[in-house]
Amino acid sequence: MQTADRLKKIPPYLFMTLRNKINDAKRRGVDVISLAIGDPVDGTPTNVIDKLAEAAKDPENHRYPTDEEWGMLAFREAVARYYQRRYGVDVDPGKEIVALIGSKEGCHHFGLGVLNPGDTVLVTDPGYPGYKPGAWFAGAEPHSVPMLESNGFLPDLSAIPSDVAKKARGFFLNYPNNPTGAVATREFLARLVEFAKSHDIAVCYDNPYSEIVFGAERLSFLSAPGAKEVGVELNSLSKPYNMTGWRIGMASGNPDIVAAIAEVKANTDSGVFNAVQYAGIEALDNCDAFVERMLKVYGARRAKILQVLKKLGWNYDPPKGTFYIWAPVPKGYTSADFCDYLLEQCAVVVAPGAAYGANGEGYVRFSLTVPDDRLDEALRRMSDKLSGFTFA
Numbered sequence: 001m002q003t004a005d006r007l008k009k010i011p012p013y014l015f016m017t018l019r020n021k022i023n024d025a026k027r028r029g030v031d032v033i034s035l036a037i038g039d040p041v042d043g044t045p046t047n048v049i050d051k052l053a054e055a056a057k058d059p060e061n062h063r064y065p066t067d068e069e070w071g072m073l074a075f076r077e078a079v080a081r082y083y084q085r086r087y088g089v090d091v092d093p094g095k096e097i098v099a100l101i102g103s104k105e106g107c108h109h110f111g112l113g114v115l116n117p118g119d120t121v122l123v124t125d126p127g128y129p130g131y132k133p134g135a136w137f138a139g140a141e142p143h144s145v146p147m148l149e150s151n152g153f154l155p156d157l158s159a160i161p162s163d164v165a166k167k168a169r170g171f172f173l174n175y176p177n178n179p180t181g182a183v184a185t186r187e188f189l190a191r192l193v194e195f196a197k198s199h200d201i202a203v204c205y206d207n208p209y210s211e212i213v214f215g216a217e218r219l220s221f222l223s224a225p226g227a228k229e230v231g232v233e234l235n236s237l238s239k240p241y242n243m244t245g246w247r248i249g250m251a252s253g254n255p256d257i258v259a260a261i262a263e264v265k266a267n268t269d270s271g272v273f274n275a276v277q278y279a280g281i282e283a284l285d286n287c288d289a290f291v292e293r294m295l296k297v298y299g300a301r302r303a304k305i306l307q308v309l310k311k312l313g314w315n316y317d318p319p320k321g322t323f324y325i326w327a328p329v330p331k332g333y334t335s336a337d338f339c340d341y342l343l344e345q346c347a348v349v350v351a352p353g354a355a356y357g358a359n360g361e362g363y364v365r366f367s368l369t370v371p372d373d374r375l376d377e378a379l380r381r382m383s384d385k386l387s388g389f390t391f392a
């Protein structure tokens, strides 16, 4: 059967090789602990679940959610309240917000709604693996922008070659950053807006970890003056409220980009189940305390991992965002080699940095979304097996 050439552009998934190795080990009866995936295990807040149950009983919500194609106005109004309360940002629920099936959908629809075949799109390297397909599916060409530790894992905008910047029509990036954990600053966001304005680039600022910071400022791209003239912010209920399976998020900002995403969406799916949108309103309005509690849980797990890594000789102070720890591998190892070593010696799985791009080589990513007892066990195994390494 012939399948589309565009699919051939998608590189072999490094996680797939790892997944095969994990499955092999499990088949052999090994008790594997995964610290590789960013998928919260602590459960959705009960008030959100209750709201879903209540809304799911109403036959009104059993029909296509297409009356309000951009998402229910009530949901968009909750998004606007959330942005005002948490980030001091005004967004108009009438024309600057569209509901999404998660921010991953936004990356894809941004590509189809904003880019033309042949356009150049800037993507950070390392970067979230959803960005390049967002460009490819639109027929556009991604151009990697390095994100280096020496620059706080922020892209050096002045180092982007001027011929590339001139051609570029879009820019995918996210802070707090998956995979590095880096956070943006107001000053960086201001420079990003200036850069985008001066080169007529549409920014797709993907911000699903906006709530997950440790001693850093919670920031929305839309808080930068002029941001709405150049881009949209994708956000999601997945990570702050442990709702990855519910599939609900939003794109907010530039009305033309929001309308373009909404048009792609209207011609692709029929929106988010209304009962899930009602539950989403509950999360956005009434779960600030839940987020604080989760930050304490992640903070404690983060401290535990860092303490063990430090004892093992990793002298590394990681950035302050997301529920990931991005750490250098020992000298003499590639990220894939070190992942293999951890799997074979400790039955612990972490994500290889190279899976996020060439500049991710030399790092691995630990996720804090693992039950405490499993994390303790993983760290115990690592403490037993990993002493004597030299870390860069």
Ligand SMILES: Cc1ncc(COP(=O)(O)O)c(C=O)c1O
Binding pocket: 038, 101, 102, 103, 104, 105, 128, 130, 174, 178, 206, 208, 235, 236, 237, 238, 244, 248, 249
């Ligand atoms: C940077 C980034 N963007 C988007 C997503 C997808 O999130 P959602 O569940 O909202 O689709 C993830 C999930 O891991 C992510 O890390």
